[in-house]
Amino acid sequence: MELSELNELDLNNIGEWPVPVKAIAIVLLCSVAGAAIYYLDTAAQLERLDTAQAKELELRKTFETKQKKAASLNAFRQQLAEMKESFGAMLRQLPDKTEVAALLVDVSQTGLAAGLEFELFQPEGEKLKDFYAELPINIKVTGRYHEFGSFISGLAALPRIVTIHNVKIASPAGERGGEDAKLQLQAQVKTYRYLDETATK
Structure with a gap:
């Protein structure tokens, strides 16, 4: 196929185009459609995904911190009771x-x-x-x-x-x-x- 033949291609009669030209046109259209879908929809979704993942990490850290505190709650309560008892004993010394x-x-x-x-x-x-x-x-x-x-x-x-x-x-x-x-x-x-x-x- 020569370049002069490309100028003779009729946009109204795409079905008559040679197979290699049709293949190139289809690849170009798919690329344009893919790029449009990516920028109009997928990019925003990926950004939301990154935000959600960052939020998940933050929530995991918060959860782990609170879980450690919850696991130590009885020890803290016991320590507080001991401190109150110790403070009471010191007050009795006054x-x-x-x-x-x-x-x-x-x-x-x-x-x-x-x-x-x-x-x-x-x-x-x-x-x-x-x-x-x-x-x-x-x-x-x-x-x-x-x-x-x-x-x-x-x-x-x-x-x-x-x-x-x-x-x-x-x-x-x-x-x-x-x-x-x-x-x-x-x-x-x-x-x-x-x-x-x-x-x-």
Whole structure:
């Protein structure tokens, strides 16, 4: 088939075209139709498919995270119950208003039992915090080094929370050093009181 014959092809009589030309025309028409279908319909569907797949991955991750939380729920509940119990036990270690005076006596007695001589035992005013009040006591005691250790151990053994801060140990004026020499301990002892809801409002 020559190129001059292509010019003589009649579009109104396609049935008379030579077989190779018909084959090429059919391939071209199918390609154009396929491209049109792809761009008009399939491309949008593929885009929706990609979006759906991305959403599926996101949902899988969310599901796995929630599944892990659900699997650990009983452990979390048990841990929360333990924390509540522990918090309650700590709150019981904070005296109420009526027990503060007895606790001050306990602190003083602990020092005397350790063999210390009190030069200063001065409770300050309560300092209110979030849910508790802090009662600082300035102390100055004289004694030997191991007696200070007994005193601090005794404070730690009290059934209520008592902490010691700003500890300064020095030799009293005029005292000579030595193994059995007396020392002076200056510190601030703090005890705490739980504030009930009415006190915090």
